[in-house]
Amino acid sequence: MRTSRFLALTIALGSMTVAGPHRAPCAPNFIVIVADDLGFGDLGSYGNTEIRTPALDRLAAEGVRLKEFYTPAPTCSPARAALLTGRHPLRTGVTRVFVPKEVQGLPAEEITLAEHLKDLGYATACIGKWHLGGRKQHRPPSHGFDEFFGVLYSNNMVWLQRFNWPRIELFDGNRSIESPADTSFLTRRYTHRAIEFIHRKRDAPFFLYVAYTMPHIPLAASPEFTGRSRYGPYGDVVEELDASIGHLMAELQRAGLAGDTYVFFTSDNGPWLGDESTPGGATGGLRGFKGTTWEGGLRIPLIAWGPGRLPSGVVREGVASLLDLFPTISGLAGADLPADREYDGADILPLLRGKSMPSPRDLFFSNRQEVDAVRSGHWKLHLRERVIGPQGRPRKSRDIDPPRLYRLDQDPGEEEDVAGSHLEVVSRMRQDAEQFQSETKATLKLWPFGRAIIRGLLTPAP
Numbered sequence: 001m002r003t004s005r006f007l008a009l010t011i012a013l014g015s016m017t018v019a020g021p022h023r024a025p026c027a028p029n030f031i032v033i034v035a036d037d038l039g040f041g042d043l044g045s046y047g048n049t050e051i052r053t054p055a056l057d058r059l060a061a062e063g064v065r066l067k068e069f070y071t072p073a074p075t076c077s078p079a080r081a082a083l084l085t086g087r088h089p090l091r092t093g094v095t096r097v098f099v100p101k102e103v104q105g106l107p108a109e110e111i112t113l114a115e116h117l118k119d120l121g122y123a124t125a126c127i128g129k130w131h132l133g134g135r136k137q138h139r140p141p142s143h144g145f146d147e148f149f150g151v152l153y154s155n156n157m158v159w160l161q162r163f164n165w166p167r168i169e170l171f172d173g174n175r176s177i178e179s180p181a182d183t184s185f186l187t188r189r190y191t192h193r194a195i196e197f198i199h200r201k202r203d204a205p206f207f208l209y210v211a212y213t214m215p216h217i218p219l220a221a222s223p224e225f226t227g228r229s230r231y232g233p234y235g236d237v238v239e240e241l242d243a244s245i246g247h248l249m250a251e252l253q254r255a256g257l258a259g260d261t262y263v264f265f266t267s268d269n270g271p272w273l274g275d276e277s278t279p280g281g282a283t284g285g286l287r288g289f290k291g292t293t294w295e296g297g298l299r300i301p302l303i304a305w306g307p308g309r310l311p312s313g314v315v316r317e318g319v320a321s322l323l324d325l326f327p328t329i330s331g332l333a334g335a336d337l338p339a340d341r342e343y344d345g346a347d348i349l350p351l352l353r354g355k356s357m358p359s360p361r362d363l364f365f366s367n368r369q370e371v372d373a374v375r376s377g378h379w380k381l382h383l384r385e386r387v388i389g390p391q392g393r394p395r396k397s398r399d400i401d402p403p404r405l406y407r408l409d410q411d412p413g414e415e416e417d418v419a420g421s422h423l424e425v426v427s428r429m430r431q432d433a434e435q436f437q438s439e440t441k442a443t444l445k446l447w448p449f450g451r452a453i454i455r456g457l458l459t460p461a462p
């Protein structure tokens with residue numbers, strides 16, 4: 001923290017000694033863009049031939065694209081907590097999605113990337129879907145964001161459709177400005193607000209976190225994009241998302257900030273697959289979908305863009321995850337990580353620049369309070385799995401006995417269980433999972449859904 005303060009002071013002094021408010025050369029801007037439930041195979045640059053994504057394909061052509069990028073958990077809130085804190089869901093305790101009205105949320109003790117960068121003098125904004133708690137003390141303004149424009153929950157969290165309750169509310173700061181919000185315009189409104197922020201903060205280093213609501217169901221595109229894609233409603237919303245991000249990037253260039261800004265584009269988890277009448281997202285041939293710890297639920301796109309500072313048009317192999325964005329951005333900002341806590345990610349700048357990472361790392365995947373799967377080198381071990389109910393809906397988890405082992409470099413589709421012929425690998429990885437499980441005891445214990453909903457209803461907001 002001391003280093004952070006020193007840097008903040010340096011930045012402040014730097015801006016005073018040069019005429020006008022000037023950025024220090026070591027303080028680049030950061031834009032992190034997250035799509036909701038966008039699959040590993042939904043972008044042209046990731047092999048999709050149906051959905052048109054020219055803006056994101058251009059971002060990939062000018063930046064670095066990762067082929068083995070993961071979320072540590074295949075649902076919204078745990079993934080977002082991991083991204084914004086750099087800490088595993090089993091460590092923060094954010095092990096399931098938050099529901100409307102509930103009284104629990106991302107604990108105040110967690111340091112978000114916004115809080116970390118704010119210490120360095122950054123202006124911060126959260127635009128889009130938050131999903132880390134809806135009570136005032138858990139919202140973005142209480143977690144280091146100067147500004148918030150967006151929704152607190154997923155757009156499907158309307159329990160009583162007939163009464164439109166609870167409503168999807170659009171917030172500006174802590175003020176509800178539209179209820180129910182018209183979700184068909186959210187993509188465009190988020191982008192407009194993001195562009196306005198960029199122009200307003202062009203002279204200060206900024207961290208802009210844009211978490212689009214789409215393509216999470218229920219799908220909604222604006223009239224301009226509805227019925228336009230040959231891939232149906234899912235294609236419509238992804239194509240609108242792409243065009244909107246293209247608009248954002250054009251405005252970044254117009255503001256003269258392209259050389260001072262790093263952009264990271266990713267998703268929070270794998271896609272829901274839809275059905276024959278309304279196909280959902282694509283996993284790029286990987287097994288499983290959102291809510292499962294098969295590769296299709298966990299693997300997501302990552303595009304890192306920083307012309308002149310990151311390579312352009314390259315694809316990197318090498319395992320990385322949402323947990324790495326905090327340390328990587330922290331490193332690019334010239335800051336040390338807070339020393340009072342464990343971080344599960346690493347600075348992946350070497351990987352982005354084509355060098356090998358200092359040490360190979362295991363990745364642990366969870367779906368609630370347990371490690372369900374582990375990736376170690378080319379191996380992936382499955383210890384637990386979600387039972388899949390009607391319409392592909394994941395239900396509760398159960399142990400897999402004996403565990404299943406897949407060799408991902410030869411079998412990316414996780415089809416051939418080779419545990420029987422690699423018992424020593426299974427044993428080592430299982431021990432690693434048990435060790436990780438035992439060392440990540442979170443203070444936050446989230447209640448089961450039923451209790452969370454009832455307690456939320458019985459506890460009105462002050």
Ligand code: MG
Binds near residue numbers: 036037075269
């Ligand atoms: Mg999601």
